[in-house]
Amino acid sequence: xxxxxxxxxxxxxxxxxxxxxxxxxxxxxxxxxxxxxxxxxxxxxxxxxxxxxxxxxxxxxxxxxxxxxxxxxxxxxxxxxxxxxxxxxxxxxxxxxxxxxxxxxxxxxxxxxxxxxxxxxxxxxxxxxxxxxxxxxxxxxxxxxxxxxxxxxxxxxxxxxxxxxxxxxxxxxxxxxxxxxxxxxxxxxxxxxxxxxxxxxxxxxxxxxxxxxxxxxxxxxxxxxxxxxxxxxxxxxxxxxxxxxxxxxxxxxxxxxxxxxxxxxxxxxxxxxxxxxxxxxxxxxxxxxxxxxxxxxx
Amino acid sequence: xxxxxxxxxxxxxxxxxxxxxxxxxxxxxxxxxxxxxxxxxxxxxxxxxxxxxxxxxxxxxxxxxxxxxxxxxxxxxxxxxxxxxxxxxxxxxxxxxxxxxxxxxxxxxxxxxxxxxxxxxxxxxxxxxxxxxxxxxxxxxxxxxxxxxxxxxxxxxxxxxxxxxxxxxxxxxxxxxxxxxxxxxxxxxxxxxxxxxxxxxxxxxxxxxxxxxxxxxxxxxxxxxxxxxxxxxxxxxxxxxxxxxxxxxxxxxxxxxxxxxxxxxxxxxxxxxxxxxxxxxxxxxxxxxxxxx
Numbered sequence: 001x002x003x004x005x006x007x008x009x010x011x012x013x014x015x016x017x018x019x020x021x022x023x024x025x026x027x028x029x030x031x032x033x034x035x036x037x038x039x040x041x042x043x044x045x046x047x048x049x050x051x052x053x054x055x056x057x058x059x060x061x062x063x064x065x066x067x068x069x070x071x072x073x074x075x076x077x078x079x080x081x082x083x084x085x086x087x088x089x090x091x092x093x094x095x096x097x098x099x100x101x102x103x104x105x106x107x108x109x110x111x112x113x114x115x116x117x118x119x120x121x122x123x124x125x126x127x128x129x130x131x132x133x134x135x136x137x138x139x140x141x142x143x144x145x146x147x148x149x150x151x152x153x154x155x156x157x158x159x160x161x162x163x164x165x166x167x168x169x170x171x172x173x174x175x176x177x178x179x180x181x182x183x184x185x186x187x188x189x190x191x192x193x194x195x196x197x198x199x200x201x202x203x204x205x206x207x208x209x210x211x212x213x214x215x216x217x218x219x220x221x222x223x224x225x226x227x228x229x230x231x232x233x234x235x236x237x238x239x240x241x242x243x244x245x246x247x248x249x250x251x252x253x254x255x256x257x258x259x260x261x262x263x264x265x266x267x268x269x270x271x272x273x274x275x276x277x278x279x280x281x282x283x284x285x286x287x288x289x290x291x292x293x294x295x296x297x298x
Numbered sequence: 299x300x301x302x303x304x305x306x307x308x309x310x311x312x313x314x315x316x317x318x319x320x321x322x323x324x325x326x327x328x329x330x331x332x333x334x335x336x337x338x339x340x341x342x343x344x345x346x347x348x349x350x351x352x353x354x355x356x357x358x359x360x361x362x363x364x365x366x367x368x369x370x371x372x373x374x375x376x377x378x379x380x381x382x383x384x385x386x387x388x389x390x391x392x393x394x395x396x397x398x399x400x401x402x403x404x405x406x407x408x409x410x411x412x413x414x415x416x417x418x419x420x421x422x423x424x425x426x427x428x429x430x431x432x433x434x435x436x437x438x439x440x441x442x443x444x445x446x447x448x449x450x451x452x453x454x455x456x457x458x459x460x461x462x463x464x465x466x467x468x469x470x471x472x473x474x475x476x477x478x479x480x481x482x483x484x485x486x487x488x489x490x491x492x493x494x495x496x497x498x499x500x501x502x503x504x505x506x507x508x509x510x511x512x513x514x515x516x517x518x519x520x521x522x523x524x525x526x527x528x529x530x531x532x533x534x535x536x537x538x539x540x541x542x543x544x545x546x547x548x549x550x551x552x553x554x555x556x557x558x559x560x561x562x563x564x565x566x567x568x569x570x571x572x573x574x575x576x577x578x579x580x581x582x583x584x585x586x587x588x589x590x591x
Contacts, residue, residue, distance in 0.1 A: 001454055003421050004373040007405040007414075014410050043451040045489065047517040053450040056518065057412060064411050098409040101367040101380045102339055143343035169345065191319075228347040 006041055013037060013054055014061045017094055022062070024055035065093055065106060072107040073135045075179075075186035076128060078209055080121060088120040104139070111136050127214055130175045134183050134232070137171035137223040141230045144169030149285030155278075160253035164246045165290045171223040172244050177214045180221055180232040185212055226284060233284075238263075238270075239277040243286070304440050304473025305505035306394030310360065310546035311572065314565045317551075321351060323558040331562065333360040335548045336391070339367055342383045352390070361391045362506070362546070364475075365398035367409075368433060370443060371416040371426045372402040381436050388437055395440040395505050397475040398433075400426065400463060415448035418455040418462035427469035434472060442473035442505035447483035447512075447521035459484065460498040473505035476542075478534040479521065479550075483512050486519040492530075496537050504542045509535055509568065510550040524553035526564050536571045544575045 001009070013034070019025055026034050038050035045053075069089045070077055077085040096109050111132040118125040145168040158164075189209055220240035222233045235243075238259055245255035260270050281287055301307045313333035316324075323329070334355060341352050355361060365384070368376075388396060401413040416422045434441040445463055457465070467474055476499060478492075485492035509532070511525040527535075527549065539545065549565035 002373075003371075003417065003419065003425055004405070006417055006452065006454060007373050007402055010414065011405045011408060011410060014412070014414070015408065041452055041454065043453055045451075045487070050450075052517070056449040057414065061410055061412055068411070098411060099407050101377055101404070101409060102342065103411055104339075104343070143346040143348060145344040146346075225346060228350050 001041060009037070009041060010054075010057075014057045015097060016058065017090065018059065018062050022059060024051065024058045026051075062090075065098065065103075066090065068103040069093065069107045069110065072139055073110065073132060074190040075135055075183040076131045078186045078211060079124070079128060079131055079182070084120060088114075088117075091117070091120075104143070107136065107139070127177050127179065130177045130179045131183060133173055134175065134179050134221070134223070137173055137221075138183070138187070138230055141169045141171050141223045141225050144225070146225065147288035147290075150282070150287045150289065152282075155282065155287075158252060160251065162252045163249055164252065164287050166243065166247045167224065167286050167288050169225045170243075170247075170286050171221075172240060172247065173221045173223065174240060175219050175221060176216060178217050178219045179214065180219065180234070181212050182214060184232065185209075222286075224284060224286065235280075236273065236277075238265075238273045239280070242274065242277050243281065302473070302502065302505065304395060304442055304503055305546060306440055308394045308546065310362070310394075310506075311544075312565050312568050313362070313546065313548045314561055315364075315548065315550055315552065316355060316361070317555055319555050320558040320561070325354065327558075328358065329558065329562065331359060333362055333546070335362050335364050338363045338365040338384060338387055338396070341390075342380075342387055349390075356391060361393060362548075363388060363391055363393040363396045364444075365396065366413070367403065367411070368398035369403040370398060370400060370429050370433070371422060372404050372429070373425055374405065376429055376432055381433065385437055388439055393439065395442055395473065396437060397442040397444055397473075397506060399446050400443045400466065401446045413446045415446060415450055415452075416462070417452040418457045418459060420456060420465075423462065423465045423469065427466050430466070430470035430472050434470070440473055440505065441470075442475040443467060443470075444475035444477050444508065445480050445484075447477075447480040447487075449487055449518060449520075451488055458490070459488075460495045464498065464500060467500065467503050472503075474499060474503045475506045475508060476504050476538060477508035477510070478538055479508065479510040479512055479527070479531045482528075482531050482534060483519050483521045486514070492534055493537060496534055497541070499538075499541075501542045504538070504545055506546045506548065507535065507538055507542075508548055508550055509565075522553060523550045525551075527567070532567070532571075535568065539571045539575045544572045547572065 016025055016028065024034060028034055028037060035051045038054045042050040042053050044050045066086060066089050080088065092110055092113050096113065098106050111129060114129050114132050121128050147167060186209065220235050220237055222235050222243070224231055224233065241259040242255055245258050250258065256274060263270060265273070301309050311332040313335055314331060316334040316336045336352065341348050343349065399413045400416065402416055403410050403412055403414055416426065430441060430443060443466065463474065478496065481492045481495045485495065509527045510523045511527055513520045513522040547568045549561065551561045555561065
């Protein structure tokens with residue numbers, strides 16, 4: 001067996017899903033005996049069979065990846081409770097194995113994946129999706145790039161055909177539930193963690209906490225970072241539409257036109273909304289200079 | 299011996315890992331710590347609090363980078379994007395050396411996020427040494443590889459773990475981050491004498507030493523980093539220091555993390571051995587001077 005062959009064999013075995021009892025499966029997807037597979041490359045010792053030794057890595061892999069995703073989605077975990085949440089994460093990870101050197105990216109596709117999987121909570125599926133979207137937006141905002149904000153004088157030169165760059169850490173969300181209240185409550189009760197080492201550790205249980213009741217109500221959120229902290233700012237629908245259009249690289253003129261097309265607001269009211277939106281955004285440094293790319297390292 | 303080309307000719311003493319639960323204490327109390335080890339991956343981000351905290355730490359403390367995702371022993375080419383990000387971070391921290399593990403963890407673009415053991419074969423020696431050289435050349439700083447704790451051995455192995463380590467570091471011309479706790483854990487799982495391992499390591503290549511706690515179960519021992527260092531590991535540390543001389547030492551405590559003071563005090567126990575070794579070095583150099591006089 002070459003090094004590459006051994007690594008492919010072991011990677012398949014380590015990443016094979018566990019049984020519901022969190023033990024290693026005895027049969028591979030093609031029906032092969034995992035005992036036999038393990039014996040082909042792992043030595044037994046006087047206390048453990050080849051299967052037992054492989055199982056330590058198999059269990060550790062799943063504990064590690066489930067923990068990583070759980071830490072990114074504590075509010076979704078609290079909403080679903082441990083057992084259902086674990087089933088959801090397992091199902092997600094079966095379809096989205098890690099393709100990145102960092103665990104930070106492991107949960108990136110969960111909100112999108114959850115949209116297509118109502119079976120984990122049919123009655124509160126839309127609420128779950130909103131929570132997941134906000135929790136991922138938090139991650140993106142927490143460690144996203146911050147570019148130098150535009151200075152006051154830069155705004156003087158804006159014209160109808162200007163395009164504006166928004167801070168990469170600014171995330172805009174149109175939600176069906178006011179989940180910012182729920183996510184804030186859970187995040188406040190959740191200690192911050194980081195990737196620490198290769199040490200083996202058992203997953204911590206999340207405590208069941210009382211969650212605020214969620215009634216359907218459309219909210220528009222700007223998730224942004226200010227002085228190293230992430231904030232959820234509720235914004236008006238017009239501000240959301242305007243910022244979203246600018247983020248999509250529409251010109252200033254196009255963004256304004258598309259935002260107010262069919263609006264019942266008077267031209268004066270529209271002007272007030274535009275002015276308020278720009279004043280807030282500029283104050284919080286959301287408009288910035290275009291990214292020229294990081295210094296190249298060869 | 300302590301300052302060598304594998305640790306950038308530094309003379310670092312006892313350090314601890316920089317961990318989130320200790321941030322508040324560090325910034326409020328400004329404790330005297332010789333150096334902090336950071337997990338590189340925690341700071342290989344585009345912005346935000348992690349980098350702000352790191353910059354504040356760098357203003358006051360010496361920092362050494364330790365990685366968990368380079369996977370020197372993976373059989374396929376290195377991830378260039380990962381390397382570029384790592385290099386950007388080394389410019390920020392000015393780490394005098396950088397360490398990661400003698401293991402593998404990814405294949406065909408799929409990552410296990412674990413430090414998986416290598417088969418101790420000549421093919422693995424060649425592959426791993428080549429990748430370490432590539433990393434070292436790209437980063438332009440000394441690289442030290444850390445022996446991992448393991449729970450499995452392979453039929454394919456053609457040599458012992460310490461023979462494998464020696465072959466790899468010789469061919470890669472790199473340093474060693476000697477984790478004496480990992481040696482102990484593996485010795486319990488694979489029934490070998492850990493002192494044979496410690497005695498076989500090329501002393502001149504040891505850039506740094508790790509100590510940590512582990513957990514014993516009925517049929518195996520796990521590397522858990524969740525409590526104080528146990529006596530057998532301190533004995534191995536003492537032997538390592540006897541062979542290598544006073545060397546940059548770090549306590550790993552990553553789970554069930556107690557107060558800053560408790561972690562730091564546990565780490566400072568290493569001084570019991572380091573002070574004696576420093577005295578021996580001083581006497582030896584004085585004797586040498588007298589001979590030359």
